[in-house]
Amino acid sequence: MSDLEALKKEAALKAVALVRSGDRVGLGTGSTAKYAIEELGRKLAAGELTGIIGVSTSEASEQLARQVGVPTEPLDPRPLDIAIDGADEIAPNLDLVKGLGGALVREKVTEVQARRLIIIADHTKLVGQLGEKAPLPIEILKFGFLSTIDRLRAFLPGGQLRQPGAQPYVTDNGNYIYDARLPDTFDPAELERRIKGTLGVVDTGLFLGMAERAFVAAPDGVQELTRP
Numbered sequence: 001m002s003d004l005e006a007l008k009k010e011a012a013l014k015a016v017a018l019v020r021s022g023d024r025v026g027l028g029t030g031s032t033a034k035y036a037i038e039e040l041g042r043k044l045a046a047g048e049l050t051g052i053i054g055v056s057t058s059e060a061s062e063q064l065a066r067q068v069g070v071p072t073e074p075l076d077p078r079p080l081d082i083a084i085d086g087a088d089e090i091a092p093n094l095d096l097v098k099g100l101g102g103a104l105v106r107e108k109v110t111e112v113q114a115r116r117l118i119i120i121a122d123h124t125k126l127v128g129q130l131g132e133k134a135p136l137p138i139e140i141l142k143f144g145f146l147s148t149i150d151r152l153r154a155f156l157p158g159g160q161l162r163q164p165g166a167q168p169y170v171t172d173n174g175n176y177i178y179d180a181r182l183p184d185t186f187d188p189a190e191l192e193r194r195i196k197g198t199l200g201v202v203d204t205g206l207f208l209g210m211a212e213r214a215f216v217a218a219p220d221g222v223q224e225l226t227r228p
C-alpha cells in the first residue's frame, strides 16, 4: 500500500470509530470511502458492530458493501445517523468540492439526510479556497447537454465535458458531467444558486455547510477539523 493509501485508510478508521451498533450509515464513494466500507465490514464480521444498515451513494459502493458484508437498504426519508465520505477539496470552513468520482448527486441526496457527515481524506485535499486544485463537477442532463454547457460557460468559462475516452463519462443516473473551472473569487452560496438555476443542470459538487467534521491524514498524524 502506498503512503497516500495508508493515510486515506487511517482517516477512514477514525471516522468508522464514530459508528455505533444499529446506526443507519451513508456509504460514500471513492478511493477513501472504500476503506470506510471495508472497515465497517470487518467490524461487523468481528462482532465489534451489530445491526448497522448502509445506504450506498453509488453502484460501486453498493457492490463493495455487498462484497464485504455490509447490509444495505435504498435511501428512504428516514434520517441517517451518520455518513462517511471522501472529498476532492476541503475548505477551512469544511465546505467541499466533491464529484471527481462522478457520484456527486447521489452523495448529496443521501448525505443531506445524515445527522452527521464525516469527511475523510489525505492532506492533499486541504485548500485555502475551493477551486484551488480541483474543477467543480456539475451533473447535467444528457438531453441538450451542449446547450446546458453553453449556458454554464456564460458565467463559468474554461470548463469541459468530462470525457475520459471516446465517449462522455456517464453517471449512475445516466447523466453527463461538466467540470467547471471556478473563478479566483466567488461567493459559494451565490454560485451554487446560479448553477442550480441553470436549465439542464441536475446538481453541483459544492457541498456547503453539510460536513460536521473531517479527519485529514498527513504523515505526522490525523488532524480532526470541525465546522466553525
Ligand SMILES: O=C[C@H](O)[C@H](O)[C@H](O)COP(=O)(O)O
Residues within 6 Å of the ligand: 028, 029, 030, 031, 032, 033, 085, 086, 087, 088, 097, 098, 099, 100, 101, 102, 103, 104, 107
Ligand atoms: O464522486 C466522488 C466523490 O465525491 C468522492 O468522495 C471524491 O471524488 C473523493 O474521492 P477520493 O477519495 O477517491 O479522492
